[in-house]
Amino acid sequence: MKRMNDFRIFIKDVFINSLNVNEQLTNFIVVIIMIVLILFVSFLIVRISSYTVKKILLKQTNNRTITLVKHIQSILKYVIYFVVIMIVLSELGINITPIIASAGVFGLAIGFGAQSIVKDFISGFFIIFENQFTLGDVIEVDGFKGEVIEFGLRSTKIKNWKGQIKIISNGDIKKLINFSREFSVGIVDISVAYETDMQLLENSLYNFIEKYETNEDIVEKVSYLGVVEMQDSGVLVRLIFKSKPNVHFKYERKLRSDLLTFFKDQKIDIPYPHVIVKQYED
Template identity: 45%
Template sequence: MNFNRMWERTVEFVVNEALWISVGMAMLKILVILVLMAIVVKVGKKAIERVMVLRSKTPIGYTERRQNTLIKLLQNGLTYIVYFAGVLAILSAVSINVVGLLAGAGIAGLAIGFGAQSLVKDIITGFFIIFEDQFGVGDTVMINQSNGTVQEIGLRTTKIKTYTGELHIIPNGNISEVINYSVYNSLIMVDVSVAYESDVDEVERLINVFLDGAEEKYPELVKRPDLLGVQALGTSDVVMRIAAETLPMNHFKVGRMIRRDIKRFLEEHNIEIPYQKMVVFEQKAGGGSTNATK
């Protein structure tokens, strides 16, 4: 008897037209909310990019690195706000008391806050990193022991991609020391060795000829490199030093090109670049003469 009564109630519940209408309306509301969330996020991100581009054209303007950082931060903030509002709207659509939920969350948040001091520290540090423009997206930096390019800066973490492809995610509160290589121009010292038999004055003249017009040959240079003169007297060579100022983080590239080209240039003008040689002596059987090969 009880089983039949339960079955009847179940069938009555399943075929209840009002129930399915309410479920369908709730699903429709959720679908509309999700679509609106996606549209708002996409349009909002585009609007942020457009506003920042227009702002960069004003007399005050922003550097490109700072602009990229602010765009990433604002886009992330917009996404979090839209998702949070969307979740509340979905809860309201399924008849969950949002006001009571928020009140309970506020009390729970107060309790959790005492144990989330590191999170608060991360957020405060992240705010000052962005506010003081210590580094930006695209900068080459060394943070603690991580050396690479900044991929993203958030209020809680900073992401750095190393030269070998690893992604380091560093809590902002753990950032104790930052070296930013992308703010000022870089300086490279190029040492050129010549033989002791070479005429130093002639070598200096030839190197200065090579350096004339170097700005056109190497666009990364800020100005014409300077020949500083004799840097050292080695055991088998005289070391001449060249100082070159380049755009940020281009000194390694320019240094390699200058070393390659100046070697060719000096060889074309019969200036010897010394290198280590090995001498082997052979003693012939029977006490004959000795041959030497290099």
């Protein structure tokens, strides 16, 4: 503040003594120059602070960090703009003390009247700092499963595989399942007839698994788990594998198709419902 007053005095001295401008006009020019200077400096501060935050936090380029950077930049921007508005009003000769006091009372009134909004913002901060989920994660909230396509301090947007978008207030996110943090487990069940030689089936499946091709998405190769259920029409056997998060569905489909082809080649019967129609003659 002292430097600003010194600069203000310097400008007045230049206009009054050097340029012979009357004091009233000089005061007006000084106010304009100070406001322009304040706006310019605030613009620089916003840019520098945003760049600094981005530079510090984006050493690890993950979705959580990107989300955190966006919110910190927004908060810094609004705080700086509020301070700048107060300084500009002060330069215009407006007493800002009552404004600041009123803002405090007004903020308290809003806090009581908009508790749900405040709860949403607080929940948003906890989601960020506890790293519950980030952009791109696949989550399930209240039975709705989808990808997080937008995350703000107040609300979150989730898009499912059908293209449906659900907007949820952060304060309403109570029970959350995140499918993107750990490896996914692919499960493929297939039924065989009771007449099947189980030892021969196991040997055939081990040979199938040994030759089965995988790629970098599969982190743990296919394995035979064994018999998991005795059904009315056949015996249910299970194969499992581990993959990167949320890519196991397509490999489950592929494995089912490959198993069906393999079983046909090996002449292993897959039971299916039969309808027997008998016709009686009078």
